[in-house]
Amino acid sequence: MLEAITVENEYFSVVSEEDDFVVINKRPGINFHSEDGEFGVVVAAERYFKQKLFSVHRLDKMTSGILLLAKSSAAANRLSELFKNQDIQKFYLAISDKKPKKTQGLIKGGMEKSRRSMWKLTRSNDNLAITQFFSFSLGEGKRLFVVKPKTGKTHQIRVALKSIGSAICGDSIYATEEAHR
Template identity: 75%
Template sequence: MNNFNLYFSLVYENEEFIVINKKENINFHSEDGEFGVVVAAEKALNIKLYSVHRLDKMTSGLLLLAKSSHIAAHLSALFKAHQVQKYYIAITDKKPKKKQGLIQGGMQKSRRSMWKLTKTKENLAITQFFSFTLGAGKRLFIIKPKTGKTHQIRVALKSIGSAICGDPLYGEKTKQYDRGYLHAYQLEFTLLDKKYEFQVLPCSGELFKEGACVELLTQHKSMASLCWPKC
């Protein structure tokens, strides 16, 4: 496939796995005759790949894909044991109920393809976050999901009154943005006794590229060094 760069860019590759930067508005799985990002990567690199986590269609950023079922099992076990640290960035245009902290609750299916947060512990989702002002009514969120539920971050920010800009499901329909402003920014894990850390900036989105956002990300270069709320 010649146009794989429309789907992703390659961040890293070794004998065990690849890391790609998924573009926004690209499906994870193939749908309606359109390649998903995993199939696009397989065709572009001419190898069989195994998924161990996923990103929503609107979400861009770091995606880890194994090159064998053996490594996929290793990585899946790391994700299950919460030994893969994932950090996301998002931009909202609503001031949150709190500037930092912990959002937790049960994830329950709602209308259409939406989810909602409940007060129960069934299908529990835990999300840690910090938020910073960008000016002009915008805020940058740095997010560390403890669990990996469908739409978890999008629902969590909606629950504190700060739906993500451009989110087609949970955002305000009257406001137009050039993309959904959620990006998988950093990954950290140890595989076969070797530590890996990857970080990639969004390659699209006017708000992500504004000076205030870039400056904040520069100030907080290592997401792990932030004083994350205890779960």
């Protein structure tokens, strides 16, 4: 059972510390990896916990949420295997201002690099991305999406929701200018 601990800092809050891993809540707008002279959330966590940590999965810069960081490469391998076998499942929440044609389903396609740091979904099975979604009305033209990626590709959720006409509000790359605001 995870014991709730809360430690606030600019990069993350601590949810729990266990023998083999730590659970943190990454803040939005924080890089996962160190770049442009700023260290990312993993390095911030390593400094906080005063030990080497191993990423098991990642979140995009704009995305907030729970991250597992292993305390050893062996623990990282075990946790990665649990994700691979879907013994640990990830769910994401997103808000869009556009209603999809279907309120639930699978979005499946190849992920291909596009222009300006963008990715696009293709009919190919190369670099296959599979995303399950459920959509609910929030009123006032907004939709809540509960999203479960079946694969783990760069920008997968953002690209999948854009492909069904429901880009995530606030997404500076994939949303319309109005939804970005």
